[in-house]
Amino acid sequence: MDRNYTKRMEAKLINDIAEINRRLAFNLWYLANVKSTPQGLSPRLVLPQKRSGEIRISEQESRVLYCGILNTLNYYYSIETPTEEVYQQTGQIAISASSDLSIYVYEKDFQKVANVEFKAHNPDEKQIRKDIEKLIREGIPGNWFHTLKNIDSGTLRSLFQKFINAFTNLSNIAGNNSVSIYFCFCVLEKKWACAKHFLYDSSQGDLASYAEEFFNLRYFVKSRRIQVQEENGWQIFSA
Numbered sequence: 222m223d224r225n226y227t228k229r230m231e232a233k234l235i236n237d238i239a240e241i242n243r244r245l246a247f248n249l250w251y252l253a254n255v256k257s258t259p260q261g262l263s264p265r266l267v268l269p270q271k272r273s274g275e276i277r278i279s280e281q282e283s284r285v286l287y288c289g290i291l292n293t294l295n296y297y298y299s300i301e302t303p304t305e306e307v308y309q310q311t312g313q314i315a316i317s318a319s320s321d322l323s324i325y326v327y328e329k330d331f332q333k334v335a336n337v338e339f340k341a342h343n344p345d346e347k348q349i350r351k352d353i354e355k356l357i358r359e360g361i362p363g364n365w366f367h368t369l370k371n372i373d374s375g376t377l378r379s380l381f382q383k384f385i386n387a388f389t390n391l392s393n394i395a396g397n398n399s400v401s402i403y404f405c406f407c408v409l410e411k412k413w414a415c416a417k418h419f420l421y422d423s424s425q426g427d428l429a430s431y432a433e434e435f436f437n438l439r440y441f442v443k444s445r446r447i448q449v450q451e452e453n454g455w456q457i458f459s460a
Contacts, residue, residue: 388432
C-alpha cells in the first residue's frame with residue numbers, strides 16, 4: 222500500500238469492507254447444499270457433500286463469494302497474495318507467506334489497500350496467531366472473516382480467548398504501530414453474525430488489554446436463538 226493513502230480514504234475502505242462482510246454473511250446464510258433445494262436468494266455456489274454424506278463447510282465458500290461481491294464494486298483483488306514481509310513462524314529460515322485475498326485500488330497504478338484472511342470452525346490458537354501476525358506486520362488494514370456452522374453459549378467465548386492470547390503474544394510485533402482489522406464472525410445455522418472494527422494504537426495502552434476489552438461479547442443461546450446481553454460495540458445482524 223502507498224503510505225500516503227489517506228485516513229479519509231481508509232475510513233471509506235473500512236465502511237466498504239463492513240458492507241462487503243454484511244452482504245457476504247447473507248449470501249452464506251442462503252447457500253444451498255447439494256442435498257437441498259435452492260431458494261430465490263441462493264447464490265449459484267453450492268456446498269458440496271463429503272464421501273461420508275456430511276455437507277462440507279469451509280472458508281473457501283466465503284472467499285469465492287467475497288470475490289463475487291468485489292466484482293460488483295470499484296475495487297480490484299488478488300488471491301493468495303505473497304506478503305511483503307518475511308516470516309519465520311516455523312523452521313530456521315524467514316520466508317514469504319501469503320494473504321488469502323488482497324484488495325487494491327487503481328489510481329495511476331495499483332495500490333494494495335487491505336488484506337483479507339478467511340477462517341472456518343474453531344482453529345487452534347497457533348493458526349490464529351500466524352494469520353493475525355500477517356495482518357499486523359503487513360502494515361495495511363485487514364479483514365478477518367470467520368465462518369462457524371453453529372455456536373452454543375460458550376463457543377465465541379472460547380474462540381475469542383484464542384484471539385486475546387494471539388494479540389498478547391504479538392504485542393512486541395505491533396510495537397508503536399497502529400492495527401486496523403475489521404472482524405466478522407458469521408454463524409450459518411442460526412443466520413446470525415457479529416462484526417467490529419479493531420482499531421488500536423499505542424495511545425490506548427497495551428495491545429493485550431485492548432484485545433481483552435475488544436473481544437468481549439456477552440450472549441447466550443436459548444431456544445436455538447442467540448440473545449445478546451451486552452454488545453460492547455459489536456454490530457449484530459441476522460436474517
